[in-house]
Amino acid sequence: MIKITKFGGSSVANATQFAKVKQIIESDSARRFVVVSASGREHKNDNKVTDLLYLIEAHIKYSVDYHPLFQLIENRFLTMKRELNLTYPIENDLEELKQRLNKTISTDYLVSRGEYLTAKLMAEYLGFPFLDAKDIIIFRYNGKIDFDATRLRLKEYMQKHDRFVMPGFYGALPDGTIKIMSRGGSDITGSILADILDADMYENWTDVSGILMADPRIVSKPKRIDTITYSELRELSYMGASVLHEEAIFPVKEKNIPINILNTNHPEEGGTIILEKDDKPSAQLITxxxxxxxxxxxxxxxxxxxxxxxxxxxxxxxxxxxxxxxxxxxxxxxxxxxxxxxxxxxxxxxxxxxxxxxxxxxxxxxxxxxxxxxxxxxxxxxxxxxxxxxxxxxxxxxxxxxxxxxxxxxxxxxxxxxxxxxxxxxxxxxxxxxxx
Missing domain, CATH: 3.30.2130.10 (VC0802-like)
Incomplete structure (x- = not known):
């Protein structure tokens, strides 16, 4: 059995969250392919690493001192390395990035480093090989994913390895230039891998236990949706109820690969399974x-x-x-x-x-x-x-x-x-x- 497991930013925000991810991975031998977002907020008033990288780009553009922002990123990754007792020399990656911070730096390269650095630490922590998304996820020059090229590269990799940690959110053009996806694109990375590897399940781990039937800011303790079809999800997402990037649906839809929305903080609560079709009768008239x-x-x-x-x-x-x-x-x-x-x-x-x-x-x-x-x-x-x-x-x-x-x-x-x-x-x- 193959499960693609994607962990969102809140799931990899600090060492405590890394430990939860490891427990989830080690609890099921089918979880051998891991996609991670960039480290997210540790608390409400914290900053996402991706947001900090975009701010750094803006500071560089307008010749404003960006060093305090970069220091926040450095502290985040160095603290996680220390608390997790890791040996990977992430200091070298941070220094290389710092040296490239000028007005000529590519936005796509700069912003992709959040996922890259997070995945580097996660790979060592799990004891999995690190697989750079730029070497696998290939974009055509028109911005569309080249599934044939991506499938071929992944097939070559799988001849030598049976597991990996991959950063989400980005890939590369045919000439190797880094190209990012739209925000939340790590969902898409996981979906692409699920399609190509013919996965039995695509698990999307977030900070919510599935999709709720209504906005909890309006309805007190709304019920969780146990199963939902892609069509129903599309309707709800269009009206604002979204915990999954809508483009993540299409690579898995035709193969009817289930997507399971789960909570890293409470894996025991179960989640919401998204399917192409669900003919089972339900007591609930509305989804x-x-x-x-x-x-x-x-x-x-x-x-x-x-x-x-x-x-x-x-x-x-x-x-x-x-x-x-x-x-x-x-x-x-x-x-x-x-x-x-x-x-x-x-x-x-x-x-x-x-x-x-x-x-x-x-x-x-x-x-x-x-x-x-x-x-x-x-x-x-x-x-x-x-x-x-x-x-x-x-x-x-x-x-x-x-x-x-x-x-x-x-x-x-x-x-x-x-x-x-x-x-x-x-x-x-x-x-x-x-x-x-």
Whole structure:
């Protein structure tokens, strides 16, 4: 059995966390392939190493003294080395990095050093070989992962080794130049390895025991989701409920390799397993609730709109010209609405509306601000008639005015738009009404 184990920044923040990682690895012989993020925060007011590296780059750019920031990084790694009784000469790596700190240093190289240095210490601590991601994870020049080249290099490595510790978050271009992924990219590294090695499980170790059914800042002690499909996770992640980089899903999805979200601090609590399909019946009608505030609705009205061809296209072309992403397009007989993020349009909204009115020959256009969108997601809902009706009824009974409704044809997701001020109340009401 093969398990890819990826440990996030909080799991490798200090020597105490390293010890927890070692205990987890040694408890299961299938955990032979380890990916680590850069050392994260030890406490709430601490700094992530990656954040410090980005700050160093900014200080260099504007000719501000960066040495106090670099000292924080040095202290972090030297302290971990000392407390773990390690022998790897990480001082040499730190000195080499310090010597390269000038305005010509590559951002990708600089920022990747957090993962690199963390993995170096972890490899010695676990007694595993260190495998540099730049020697395995290959990017094409267009920024896409070259899976064929990556697969070939990993296959060559596996002829001599049966385990490793690899830094996440970066790889290299064909010429060897370091290239980083987007923030949280260590999740993607683990997913790529799971795909290529045909892993039985991809374990993503974080500081939470899986994915919760609702935001714990709104709902007191929400239940954990035991299993969730990739599609459900995509819906919830889009609305803000995310503990996993969404691009980490795609390399494992086609092979239906399960992803298990687990807590390094409490491995005994279990986690959330993410699958391509889960046909097992569940007592829970919904899988999770997530949402966001601060949307703007542009409502366009025109008599006999249903007889006109292309009117929605014309409005969308105006949005495209302003490079505005569309969230939803609910429609009626003589009207339709375009839902956008307020932050995207706040500086151009009146110019956009003017162009839309002209392009669509609209009778009226209204702008509605301060709208929150809440998604209720669940694969079980499609098998139970009347879910939408029950949801709308309980919101009405709690004096929550629904300003917008959207539901996909697969009946897996119901989205309601409410006033920002009703956001928390709506989430609580749905949770209390549908979660057993």
């Amino acid at each position: 999770g609730i997530a949402g966001k505030k601060n949307f703007t609705v542009i409502a366009i009205y025109k008599n006999h709109m249903s007889d006109e061809i292309g009117i929605i296209r014309k409005a969308l072309e105006v949005c495209e010209s302003y490079r505005i992403s569309i969230e939803h397009i609910p429609s009626g007989i003589d009207s339709f609405s375009i839902v956008v993020n307020y932050e995207d349009v706040k500086d151009v909204i009146y110019d956009m509306v003017g162009e839309m009115k002209k392009a669509c020959h609209a009778d009226d256009i209204k702008i509605i601000d301060n709208i929150a969108l809440i998604a209720t997601v669940g694969r079980q809902m499609m098998y139970k008639p009347g879910i939408s009706g029950k949801l709308f009824a309980v919101l009405g009974q709690n004096n929550i005015n629904i300003r917008m409704i959207a539901q996909g044809t697969d009946e897996m997701n119901i989205i309601v738009g409410v006033e920002n001020e009703d956001y928390e109340k709506t989430v609580k009401t749905i949770y209390e009404s549908f979660v057993i």
